[in-house]
Amino acid sequence: MSLSDPVNRRLMSDEAYDRIRDAVVTGELIPGERIKDTELALRLGLSRTPVREALTRLTDTGLVEAKPGVYTRITPLNPLEVARTLAVLKALDELAIRTAVPHLSKSDLDHMTRINKEFAAAVKRNDARAALDADDRFHSIPIAAADNPLLARIVDQLHPQIHRILYRKFSTLYGGENTIDHHTELVRILASGDADAAAKRSAAHWVQLGDLIGDLFAKEQLET
Structure with a gap:
């Protein structure tokens, strides 16, 4: 593994994070909408790994919520x-x-x-x-x-x-x-x-x- 590998993956994760976050902010992804990492990866033209990493970060910010084995969705507005x-x-x-x-x-x-x-x-x-x-x-x-x-x-x-x-x-x-x-x-x-x-x-x-x-x-x- 070269030193550039984790950097490149991190950059892809950042790109996925920024674009998914912006989609939530602008309402392209609406509150309560269920999302799948495979579908988002396809739309973003990325692999699933950086998308999963981005969704984990978005969960930490409160924009995404997940119930393991049930759903991952855009957090409803309460x-x-x-x-x-x-x-x-x-x-x-x-x-x-x-x-x-x-x-x-x-x-x-x-x-x-x-x-x-x-x-x-x-x-x-x-x-x-x-x-x-x-x-x-x-x-x-x-x-x-x-x-x-x-x-x-x-x-x-x-x-x-x-x-x-x-x-x-x-x-x-x-x-x-x-x-x-x-x-x-x-x-x-x-x-x-x-x-x-x-x-x-x-x-x-x-x-x-x-x-x-x-x-x-x-x-x-x-x-x-």
Whole structure:
């Protein structure tokens, strides 16, 4: 066995993970849908091994659930579980914002402003994928400035669960303008150096996001 063999297999596993994750986020694979590694491997043009590895990782993120010998399926959307995930992300985001404030540079804040303009443009043209990507990049700046690798890893692990909710929210423009305004105000507060006010602003937005998602469930715009 050469040194390149495990690297190549890992790359294929990463590719399978990314593509299956994206299919779940965008709704190509719907909540509750049963999946088989053989069928996914055929669709992806890969062998079963990297697909199985990807599904194991996706199970760890909560996007896939398996009952051995019975089924492997895309995890159904459960309002209670979504609320629990939001509560954890809210607490982590508050910590990241509060910790990041002393370390954010003018360059960081200018970058966040530019990304928010990209986010606004994506919302305007109804490009949910671009909006989600911009939103991620916007929030990644204070997370990086917080310089807490454990926090960053946990947030990264939880993000896929909420991404499939945010994708639908952005695709319907539901709350898009509100998010643009939130980003703008957050940058303003971060620039003032008021860590408490910035954390409070961020927490309020997570609460509002939870209300919007609750409305999507109530209006049956989210499959369960």
